[in-house]
Amino acid sequence: MEARIEKIKQQLQSQGYKLTLQREATLRVLLEHEADHLSAEDVFLLVKEKAPEIGLATVYRTLELLSELHVVEKLNFGDGVARYDLRNDNNQHHHHHLICIKCGSMDEVKEDWLLPLEEKLAVEYGFTVIDHRLDFQGICAACNKLE
Amino acid sequence: MEARIEKIKQQLQSQGYKLTLQREATLRVLLEHEADHLSAEDVFLLVKEKAPEIGLATVYRTLELLSELHVVEKLNFGDGVARYDLRNDNNQHHHHHLICIKCGSMDEVKEDWLLPLEEKLAVEYGFTVIDHRLDFQGICAACNKLE
DNA sequence: TTACTTGCAAATCATTTGCATCCAA
DNA sequence: TTGGATGCAAATGATTTGCAAGTAA
Numbered sequence: 159m160e161a162r163i164e165k166i167k168q169q170l171q172s173q174g175y176k177l178t179l180q181r182e183a184t185l186r187v188l189l190e191h192e193a194d195h196l197s198a199e200d201v202f203l204l205v206k207e208k209a210p211e212i213g214l215a216t217v218y219r220t221l222e223l224l225s226e227l228h229v230v231e232k233l234n235f236g237d238g239v240a241r242y243d244l245r246n247d248n249n250q251h252h253h254h255h256l257i258c259i260k261c262g263s264m265d266e267v268k269e270d271w272l273l274p275l276e277e278k279l280a281v282e283y284g285f286t287v288i289d290h291r292l293d294f295q296g297i298c299a300a301c302n303k304l305e
Numbered sequence: 306m307e308a309r310i311e312k313i314k315q316q317l318q319s320q321g322y323k324l325t326l327q328r329e330a331t332l333r334v335l336l337e338h339e340a341d342h343l344s345a346e347d348v349f350l351l352v353k354e355k356a357p358e359i360g361l362a363t364v365y366r367t368l369e370l371l372s373e374l375h376v377v378e379k380l381n382f383g384d385g386v387a388r389y390d391l392r393n394d395n396n397q398h399h400h401h402h403l404i405c406i407k408c409g410s411m412d413e414v415k416e417d418w419l420l421p422l423e424e425k426l427a428v429e430y431g432f433t434v435i436d437h438r439l440d441f442q443g444i445c446a447a448c449n450k451l452e
Numbered sequence: 453t454t455a456c457t458t459g460c461a462a463a464t465c466a467t468t469t470g471c472a473t474c475c476a477a
Numbered sequence: 478t479t480g481g482a483t484g485c486a487a488a489t490g491a492t493t494t495g496c497a498a499g500t501a502a
Contacts, residue, residue: 176476178482198467213484218467234381238492239466256432267430275418276441283414284446285403293438294423299431323456323501345492360459365492385467386491 159189166229175223183209184220188230188244195233195241195264235264235293258298265298306336313376322370330356331367335377335391342380342388342411382411382440405445412445 163185167177187204188196196204202217221242224230230242235257256265276287310332314324334351335343343351349364368389371377377389382404403412423434 171477174481176481178476180483211484215468215485216483219482222468232383234383236379236381236387240383256426256430258432259435265430265432267426271422271425272439278418279403279414279441279443283403283412284449285405285412285441285443286449287441287443288406289442291438291440291442292419294426294432294434295436295438296426296432296434302431302433318502321456325457325501327458358459362460362493363458366457369493 159186162189166224166227169227169229173227180205180209180212180216181220181223183212184217185224188224188242192244195235195243197239197241199239201242233291254292255294256298257293257295258301259295260297260301263298263300306333309336313371313374316374316376320374327352327356327359327363328367328370330359331364332371335371335389339391342382342390344386344388346386348389380438401439402441403445404440404442405448406442407444407448410445410447 163182166185170177170181183205184201186208187201191204194200198214198218198221201221202212202214205212205217221230221232225232225242228245231245233241233243235241235255253269254267254271256267258264272290272292276290279285279287310329313332317324317328330352331348333355334348338351341347345361345365345368348368349359349361352359352364368377368379372379372389375392378392380388380390382388382402400416401414401418403414405411419437419439423437426432426434
């Protein structure tokens with residue numbers, strides 16, 4: 159945890175940004191909730207527990223900044239709020255989402271199944287893939303059992 | 306065109322909805338711009354040319370309704386506006402998006418590359434896929450040439 | 453006739469911004 | 478010391494909603 163924060167601190171400083179108390183508190187919340195897909199509001203409420211003075215605007219600004227630095231990934235599941243996922247150490251994101259339309263649960267496939275497709279795009283379409291996003295909507299294993 | 310409208314009319318009526326002038330004008334705009342990814346505002350302006358009395362709220366309500374009926378697909382490319390795509394006749398959508406981060410163009414791959422993955426999900430995860438979404442961000446062929 | 457629809461304006465809700473003040477490096 | 482950062486409140490922009498009046502079936 160400390161190592162990851164240190165690393166991000168250096169990433170910030172190399173671009174002329176500062177690691178403020180608020181930014182560090184926000185990062186810690188993100189690290190502690192790595193499995194979730196928190197909205198800015200969610201992050202705000204959690205950070206408030208440690209740093210009550212923080213403002214919502216700061217959280218938005220921090221998340222936007224971390225997003226530009228590819229520390230977090232900004233996601234949109236179509237429910238009207240942006241959600242933020244911490245990326246792994248390489249700042250890569252190679253997982254896909256399984257969104258259950260019955261219970262609303264969201265699971266992840268932590269593998270990258272798209273490399274062959276990205277290859278195909280390069281060859282057949284001349285398109286260089288930098289990032290991708292793959293979500294599946296359907297019925298999760300638990301809900302399937304309930305039927 | 307008429308046939309598709311007739312079909313959608315029946316789909317509406319079978320659920321107790323009416324095909325009003327406004328809804329028909331909206332459908333015609335969507336049909337005429339099938340290749341685009343129009344926002345509600347875009348649709349509103351285009352419909353206004355044929356039916357000047359229409360209100361923006363009606364366009365939103367119509368698009369929402371058509372989305373529930375799976376006539377259109379509501380998309381979100383992360384630019385703060387929802388966009389709407391007409392689905393094909395089976396109400397299936399089997400295409401993927403190529404979004405260029407240089408020029409902002411959006412291309413489509415009109416094939417479904419995910420069937421093998423959906424099979425894998427069913428077997429390995431017990432997850433029944435109903436719908437999916439796949440977008441690639443990267444550099445398009447045209448921008449690649451300019452380099 | 454009678455639900456379902458509409459247009460309008462007002463309301464919501466997420467996100468952004470201006471600005472005076474603050475603080476990490 | 479000083480340019481980037483913050484908190485607050487106000488502004489913005491997309492989308493939704495209440496309501497009286499309109500209309501397709």
